[in-house]
Amino acid sequence: KAGVTQTPRYLIKTRGQQVTLSCSPISGHRSVSWYQQTPGQGLQFLFEYFSETQRNKGNFPGRFSGRQFSNSRSEMNVSTLELGDSALYLCASRGVTQETQYFGPGTRLLVL
């Protein structure tokens, strides 16, 4: 079974721009979660989607948004980028009854 894939792997943007990151979960997994990792901050939860519905949301500003498609693929969008948005963005998927999440390799975003 193919793992979780994320595109692009690396991205450089400038302040004020917007960015869209993509995540394809493991086949059959309907839950997709997004996390932000910055040095010293661990994994900060952004949101979780299940069957195209957002069912959980972390404490991030409204500039961070996401969506999930009918094939369970998910996108995350960050508008009006700030320098502090530079981070590794991780996507994770899991099955319906699973507590274990499977992570993708992440997208490294650098905001200049």
Add this chain to the structure above:
Amino acid sequence: DQQVKQNSPSLSVQEGRISILNCDYTNSMFDYFLWYKKYPAEGPTFLISISSIKDKNEDGRFTVFLNKSAKHLSLHIVPSQPGDSAVYFCAASAWSGGYQKVTFGTGTKLQVIP
């Protein structure tokens, strides 16, 4: 409010010795606990887990201990190997609104010195 805490941001251990990584939690509703390992520039990978009905789970060199009364869990790695050098995240999950909600700790960076 950080419900899952890893108070040691880093840990150095000699190769062959035991590594003990600790994690504390505050939410008594957590009923499943996991450890993930993360290498730089990669996503975390699942390592080992434990249900709240157990107090120990072992998988090869890795053992997780759960002390529910103290709201504390620990990961023991014996013997430690240089390839174990990575950031380790503990995570805890609880049923909320009909599904398992997962909360991660801030991570502990383990360095195993050859």
